Amino acid sequence: MREFEKNIRKVEPYVPGEQPQKKVIKLNTNENPYPPAPGVLAAMKKLEGHVDSLRLYPDPTSDTLVSALADFYHVGKDQVFVGVGSDDVLSMCFLTFFNSEKPVFFPDITYSFYKVWADLYRIPYECKKVDENFHIIKEDYYPENGGVIFPNPNAPTSIYEDLEFVEDIIRHNQDVIVIVDEAYIDFAGESALSLLDKYDNLIITQTFSKARSMAGMRIGYAIASPLLIKYLNDAKYSFNSYTMNKTSLVYGAEAVKDKEYFAETTRKIVETRDWAEEEFKKLGFVFPKPSANFIFVSHPEYDAKELFEAMKAKGIYVRFWGSERIEQYLRVTIGTREEMEALFAFLREYMM
Amino acid sequence: MREFEKNIRKVEPYVPGEQPQKKVIKLNTNENPYPPAPGVLAAMKKLEGHVDSLRLYPDPTSDTLVSALADFYHVGKDQVFVGVGSDDVLSMCFLTFFNSEKPVFFPDITYSFYKVWADLYRIPYECKKVDENFHIIKEDYYPENGGVIFPNPNAPTSIYEDLEFVEDIIRHNQDVIVIVDEAYIDFAGESALSLLDKYDNLIITQTFSKARSMAGMRIGYAIASPLLIKYLNDAKYSFNSYTMNKTSLVYGAEAVKDKEYFAETTRKIVETRDWAEEEFKKLGFVFPKPSANFIFVSHPEYDAKELFEAMKAKGIYVRFWGSERIEQYLRVTIGTREEMEALFAFLREYMM
Numbered sequence: 247m248r249e250f251e252k253n254i255r256k257v258e259p260y261v262p263g264e265q266p267q268k269k270v271i272k273l274n275t276n277e278n279p280y281p282p283a284p285g286v287l288a289a290m291k292k293l294e295g296h297v298d299s300l301r302l303y304p305d306p307t308s309d310t311l312v313s314a315l316a317d318f319y320h321v322g323k324d325q326v327f328v329g330v331g332s333d334d335v336l337s338m339c340f341l342t343f344f345n346s347e348k349p350v351f352f353p354d355i356t357y358s359f360y361k362v363w364a365d366l367y368r369i370p371y372e373c374k375k376v377d378e379n380f381h382i383i384k385e386d387y388y389p390e391n392g393g394v395i396f397p398n399p400n401a402p403t404s405i406y407e408d409l410e411f412v413e414d415i416i417r418h419n420q421d422v423i424v425i426v427d428e429a430y431i432d433f434a435g436e437s438a439l440s441l442l443d444k445y446d447n448l449i450i451t452q453t454f455s456k457a458r459s460m461a462g463m464r465i466g467y468a469i470a471s472p473l474l475i476k477y478l479n480d481a482k483y484s485f486n487s488y489t490m491n492k493t494s495l496v497y498g499a500e501a502v503k504d505k506e507y508f509a510e511t512t513r514k515i516v517e518t519r520d521w522a523e524e525e526f527k528k529l530g531f532v533f534p535k536p537s538a539n540f541i542f543v544s545h546p547e548y549d550a551k552e553l554f555e556a557m558k559a560k561g562i563y564v565r566f567w568g569s570e571r572i573e574q575y576l577r578v579t580i581g582t583r584e585e586m587e588a589l590f591a592f593l594r595e596y597m598m
Numbered sequence: 599m600r601e602f603e604k605n606i607r608k609v610e611p612y613v614p615g616e617q618p619q620k621k622v623i624k625l626n627t628n629e630n631p632y633p634p635a636p637g638v639l640a641a642m643k644k645l646e647g648h649v650d651s652l653r654l655y656p657d658p659t660s661d662t663l664v665s666a667l668a669d670f671y672h673v674g675k676d677q678v679f680v681g682v683g684s685d686d687v688l689s690m691c692f693l694t695f696f697n698s699e700k701p702v703f704f705p706d707i708t709y710s711f712y713k714v715w716a717d718l719y720r721i722p723y724e725c726k727k728v729d730e731n732f733h734i735i736k737e738d739y740y741p742e743n744g745g746v747i748f749p750n751p752n753a754p755t756s757i758y759e760d761l762e763f764v765e766d767i768i769r770h771n772q773d774v775i776v777i778v779d780e781a782y783i784d785f786a787g788e789s790a791l792s793l794l795d796k797y798d799n800l801i802i803t804q805t806f807s808k809a810r811s812m813a814g815m816r817i818g819y820a821i822a823s824p825l826l827i828k829y830l831n832d833a834k835y836s837f838n839s840y841t842m843n844k845t846s847l848v849y850g851a852e853a854v855k856d857k858e859y860f861a862e863t864t865r866k867i868v869e870t871r872d873w874a875e876e877e878f879k880k881l882g883f884v885f886p887k888p889s890a891n892f893i894f895v896s897h898p899e900y901d902a903k904e905l906f907e908a909m910k911a912k913g914i915y916v917r918f919w920g921s922e923r924i925e926q927y928l929r930v931t932i933g934t935r936e937e938m939e940a941l942f943a944f945l946r947e948y949m950m
Contacts, residue, residue: 249774253697280653287649290649298634301632420601447602459653485711488685491682491846493845
């Protein structure tokens with residue numbers, strides 16, 4: 247080992263999720279099966295006439311995109327923060343708001359990056375076990391802590407908790423920042439946005455990667471009180487002033503403006519999910535009631551890993567972790583009706 | 599103050615550099631006055647036919663862009679790391695490689711973000727004073743340290759040190775990582791790339807924001823030994839798997855492929871700089887020999903701040919800091935010949 251290697255940061259070597267090159271049925275990373283809103287193509291064509299503008303730094307305030315989001319959600323521009331995917335937004339929230347000596351609380355079964363950012367920024371944390379049906383136990387979040395974060399719907403369980411439940415956790419945590427990660431809320435139910443007027447310690451994060459069909463553009467955002475957004479911007483500007491490139495600002499803003507397309511594609515995914523639920527049931531699968539664009543399934547008679555591999559051999563990719571408490575579960579993204587038909591055709595044959 | 603504010607990270611509130619909306623002569627952020635390579639427009643048109651692909655996560659290995667860069671520099675694909683601007687790349691280098699208890703060394707007058715990232719990641723550092731002519735003193739970098747970073751050419755001085763000088767610093771620091779930040783090298787002289795075969799602890803960083811005319815796309819990169827690039831990727835993947843959006847990968851790759859356009863626009867900027875040097879001299883300005891796409895000027899008889907404000911009032915934007923040791927200096931980006939003519943016309947009138 248070379249001397250300089252002693253001072254290299256130790257990390258868990260990570261292998262990115264499979265991005266298969268050949269034509270497959272890709273139900274493994276919760277992407278949207280429908281293309282981005284038509285306005286995005288129009289924005290591309292328009293930018294062609296201004297290709298010269300790419301030589302300039304992008305607007306550091308991301309005004310175009312921030313304005314579009316503020317309009318969509320009927321909030322002030324000073325209540326919106328944007329970043330390079332919700333990973334960037336969430337990471338910046340951890341860095342900005344979780345600087346207590348007390349542990350931050352989040353569920354044990356949840357988005358895997360919460361732990362990573364806590365470790366990265368040396369933030370103490372405690373994982374609260376979800377119950378045997380994978381539900382978050384709200385009372386676990388009552389004790390004193392350094393902040394709270396949970397997704398609603400939760401991932402990878404797809405479980406949505408109603409607004410009363412969410413508000414109960416916020417009400418018990420008014421001296422710390424509470425982040426509700428609503429990456430999948432558009433497929434679920436009411437957002438916690440309506441609670442913003444009541445709780446100035448609440449942050450809601452969202453993404454363009456799911457309901458907005460734009461995982462490829464890396465856009466995420468947070469909505470909160472002007473005070474919290476100001477703190478986020480102060481932190482962001484102090485480390486890296488220009489993160490959102492010109493195309494993400496312009497294409498992103500167009501994607502938000504088309505409310506009808508958004509409603510239509512989201513409705514289609516929910517319909518396909520409702521139907522897929524029934525199909526999975528017929529085949530004997532068990533799963534928590536799904537409220538996101540994926541279903542978290544298990545089968546009493548079939549080993550999850552074997553099933554995962556059999557599907558993969560047939561070009562059907564779903565997600566399998568094999569980690570504690572969820573060894574027998576697979577996360578299946580809701581694709582188009584046709585993709586799901588192919589999945590069920592395979593399963594029927596496999597289980598015969 | 600609300601209770602939760604006690605745990606909010608304290609940062610220096612930062613005001614982003616001015617991005618004036620009206621038509622001005624913008625010589626304040628070292629952008630390239632020429633548009634991106636024609637291939638970028640062609641890539642935009644091509645992506646229109648694949649707008650559907652934006653619904654998918656981008657390739658986490660950034661293969662398209664990494665391959666184009668590897669070809670351009672005649673290095674292996676395993677020697678290239680890409681990020682969201684060189685700020686992202688440099689920040690990731692600080693995080694990955696500077697984990698010693700000993701201080702990292704860099705010049706006192708240099709890129710202002712080095713200090714910011716060191717503070718962010720709690721890395722000890724020592725700023726080494728450049729001499730009275732703003733030259734780096736290489737002997738200052740001989741004592742034991744936790745790593746070394748300096749730009750060549752340095753910013754905002756525009757001073758280039760030859761390869762022998764650079765190698766001397768690397769030779770004295772073989773047990774730590776040495777980063778040579780070559781954001782402006784294409785306007786200067788020989789790159790330290792030829793030293794990579796000899797020193798496996800060397801990292802060279804670069805950007806698309808200057809000679810590549812694509813500040814708006816936020817693309818930066820590092821070139822080093824496969825071992826160091828692996829460490830960088832391990833760190834990056836463990837915190838945020840998808841940072842480069844689809845457009846930056848595709849447009850970026852096309853920008854790199856057009857070697858002629860790159861050579862031609864770079865040559866034009868250097869020519870304009872050579873001419874501007876003479877013009878500044880005629881007006882009595884003093885400055886270190888410039889080797890980047892900017893000149894760091896001072897005038898014995900005119901106050902820098904007053905001059906800065908007078909220029910701004912006329913719609914000519916340059917950069918002024920007013921900080922220690924450089925209170926009397928302005929950084930003037932090399933624009934088109936026409937823009938520079940307008941600048942000198944103003945100065946001649948102002949100084950009459």
